[in-house]
Amino acid sequence: MKKTVILFVFALAIVSCNKTTTETKEFKTAYIDTSKLMEESIEAKDIEAKYKEKSKVMGSQLEAEVNKFKSEAASFKDNAQKNGEAWAQQKGTELQKKEQQLNYAQQAMLQQLQQESGVEMDSLVKKYRKIIKDYGKEKGYEYIYGTGESASILYAKDSYDISKEIIKMINDKYKSTDKKEETSKAENK
Numbered sequence: 001m002k003k004t005v006i007l008f009v010f011a012l013a014i015v016s017c018n019k020t021t022t023e024t025k026e027f028k029t030a031y032i033d034t035s036k037l038m039e040e041s042i043e044a045k046d047i048e049a050k051y052k053e054k055s056k057v058m059g060s061q062l063e064a065e066v067n068k069f070k071s072e073a074a075s076f077k078d079n080a081q082k083n084g085e086a087w088a089q090q091k092g093t094e095l096q097k098k099e100q101q102l103n104y105a106q107q108a109m110l111q112q113l114q115q116e117s118g119v120e121m122d123s124l125v126k127k128y129r130k131i132i133k134d135y136g137k138e139k140g141y142e143y144i145y146g147t148g149e150s151a152s153i154l155y156a157k158d159s160y161d162i163s164k165e166i167i168k169m170i171n172d173k174y175k176s177t178d179k180k181e182e183t184s185k186a187e188n189k
Contacts, residue, residue: 033161
């Protein structure tokens with residue numbers, strides 16, 4: 001009888017140990033392909049187009065200076081023998097200085113464009129992070145991960161990808177903001 005009671009208690013202990021009393025909570029998670037977000041975002045495309053246009057304008061101004069320099073350099077070659085060695089050395093030094101100035105101007109222009117576009121893109125990224133954070137809170141997500149060039153997720157099921165939803169939401173919000181600005185500009189005229 002003692003053996004039966006001991007076996008019964010032992011069996012009861014084993015069964016109770018196998019029973020889990022902790023509940024596992026399901027986490028609602030998703031991810032966004034940040035590269036795709038930046039590629040398909042209308043606002044990001046507009047910023048990129050803005051700086052391409054600005055680059056063209058600034059580049060055309062610099063191009064005029066470069067063409068003037070090339071003309072002077074060609075003229076220098078033609079006149080070097082006619083005007084003598086002293087003139088050639090002096091003019092050669094002047095041309096070298098102009099070439100250096102053009103190189104500095106080109107580097108400064110590129111730096112300025114990179115800095116300005118970088119500031120705008122950083123601001124855009126901060127804005128998108130806030131939008132995604134608000135979206136996550138609204139939809140009840142515990143985590144929304146980012147993938148892309150600086151990815152920390154190596155694999156995720158496609159069903160967790162909310163990139164298209166976020167891109168659509170961001171583009172719709174940008175379009176409506178853009179239309180409001182156009183309307184207010186037209187009213188102010």
